[in-house]
Amino acid sequence: MxxxxxxxxxxxxxxxxxxxxxxxxxxxxxxxxxxxxxxxxxxxxxxxxxxxNTLASNLRKGQSKTIGVVVPRINQNFFANVIAGIEDATYKQGYNLIICQSNESYEKEVQSINTLINQHVDCIVISVSVDSKNYKHLQNVLDHGIQLIQFDRVVEELETLKVINDNEQASFEAVNQIIEQGYKRIALLEGPQNLAIFRQRKTGYLNALAKNNMPVIDELIIENAWTKELGAKATRKLLGLKQPPDAIFASTSDFSALGVLEVATAMNFKVPSQLGICGYSNEDFTELTSPSITTIDQFSFYMGKTVANLYFQEMENNDTIVVPKIISIKPKVIMRTSTQKLKKD
Structure with missing residues (x-):
């Protein structure tokens, strides 16, 4: 019809x-x-x-009252909560959202950015994919006079508004607390080092070892173990060593930590007595696993609201020149059963 x-x-x-x-x-x-x-x-x-036709009406007034959001994966609790936080703030201002998912693909990310530019959005909010190493498409956003706000996974060399976590400090505190529980050989599952957040988390891990006079053991550091499948693969390698680790810090995500837990259980490693496990992001399932998984809460909903409010603050300034600004949110280590090696009194 x-x-x-x-x-x-x-x-x-x-x-x-x-x-x-x-x-x-x-x-x-x-x-x-x-x-x-x-x-x-x-x-x-x-x-x-x-x-x-509100879009046409707004465009005649020089704005679309629409914000585009590009995230790696919509079905991850962290990114879903960030989007919810953005929507909570934008709805009150009469703005609409267009949400795009890159699926960790550089090509899809570029396509999403071009689509949003063609939709004449007022602002683009992005957390870049692990596959992104060229950022001309983001410079293109700025060249079109569109506000660009980066969050979580940001491109450091691009001078834009940014909302981030203090990843280095959070990782330092997490590993330090693991050490305080009596763990001696702590492995690191690290993410792609082209992204600043994973470099920062690795630095936090190394700083915690240094503070406690513990050596850096190269065979305990596994590159690019940032998904559940890659976390599981890394764990099989680590637990097969002559001297396996007694704790694994999955600095990339809770999904990677879940892969660690599943392999450890299959290989009959007792958690937390034989192996401590810590993830990152405080996904909902970390409370429900047996044992529950120690993680780091990034306050994602608050991060989303901060992103949106940062845009509206810049709008109120009425300044044609955007001064690069970085807002850092302090995450929180949530200690759960998977790293509680010592009995509580």
């Missing part, structure tokens, strides 16, 4: 034998149209099921 044609102001004007400009003025409650004509136009608009 062919879709029904959308009613326009020209249809209303033709039906009433008035000018389209008169219809437009009446719909905008202008005083330049007498009350009798205005009421007739509004009544006819309702009868013809006229819907205002």
């Amino acid at each position: 062919k879709p029904k044609k959308r009613t326009t102001i020209y249809d209303i004007a033709e039906k009433l034998n008035v000018t389209p400009s008169s219809v437009s003025r009446a719909l905008n409650n202008s005083n330049y149209v007498n009350e009798t004509t205005k009421k007739l136009i509004l009544k006819t608009a309702e009868e013809l099921n006229y819907k205002r």
Whole structure:
């Protein structure tokens, strides 16, 4: 069935034998149209099921009142909560969101950015994919005069507004608490080092070892173990060593930590007595596993609200030059059963 044609102001004007400009003025409650004509136009608009094209109207005013969001994966609790936080703040301001998912693909990320530019969004919010190593598409956003806000996974060399976590400090505190529980050989599952957040988390791990006079053991550091499958593969390698680790810090994600737990259970390693496990992001399932998984809460909903409010603050400044600004949110280590080697009194 062919879709029904959308009613326009020209249809209303033709039906009433008035000018389209008169219809437009009446719909905008202008005083330049007498009350009798205005009421007739509004009544006819309702009868013809006229819907205002708010996007076109806003574009004529120089804005779309739309924010585009690009995230690696929508189905991860962290990114879903960030989006929820953004929506909570933007809804109150009468803004709409267009949400895109890169699926950790550089090509999809570029495509999403180009789509949002063509949609004339006022602002683009992004957390870059692990596959992204070229950032010309983000510079293109700035070249089009569109506000760009990066969060979580950010490109350090691009001077934009950024909302991040203190990843280095959070990792330091997590590993330090693991050491305080009596663990001696702590492995690190690290993410792709082209992304600053994973470099920072590795630095926090190394700093905690140094503080406690513990050696850095290269065979205990596994590169690019940032998914559940890669975390499981890394764990099989680590637990097969002559001297396996007695704790694993999955600095990349809780999904990687879940892969660790599943392999450890299959290989009959007792958690936490023989192996401590710590993840990152405080995904919902970390409370439900047996044992529950120690993790790091990034306050993702608050991060989303911070991103949106940062945009609105910049809008209020009415300054054509955006001064790069970085807001850092302090994460919190949540100690659960998977690293509680010592009995509580």
